[in-house]
Amino acid sequence: MPGVDLNYFIRQANKLTEKIEQRKKELAEETVEGKAGDGLVTVIATGTQEVKAIKIDKKAIDPNDTAMLEDLVTAAVNAALTQSRELQQRELAKVSGGIKIPGIT
Numbered sequence: 001m002p003g004v005d006l007n008y009f010i011r012q013a014n015k016l017t018e019k020i021e022q023r024k025k026e027l028a029e030e031t032v033e034g035k036a037g038d039g040l041v042t043v044i045a046t047g048t049q050e051v052k053a054i055k056i057d058k059k060a061i062d063p064n065d066t067a068m069l070e071d072l073v074t075a076a077v078n079a080a081l082t083q084s085r086e087l088q089q090r091e092l093a094k095v096s097g098g099i100k101i102p103g104i105t
Contacts, residue, residue: 023095034080041072043080047087
């Protein structure tokens with residue numbers, strides 16, 4: 001095609017990929033919190049969906065009702081991971097201009 005510089009587009013795509021990869025590295029250092037049971041269980045996760053910590057208030061520990069604690073932990077983990085995915089999508093959309101790149105964003 002006359003007038004089309006494919007090398008320019010390839011360079012731009014490579015720059016965008018580099019920016020996205022750099023932002024992913026930064027997201028690994030950012031954290032979000034998911035809570036359940038009015039804060040009885042708190043889960044801290046990174047922007048790359050890695051659970052870093054689980055905090056359980058002593059009030060949530062009832063030896064006669066472990067099922068409740070299990071449910072609270074599950075809910076808090078899911079809340080943290082949902083927030084993490086939303087953070088990642090928002091931040092990568094800023095870098096990519098909203099363009100979805102399979103395998104990258």
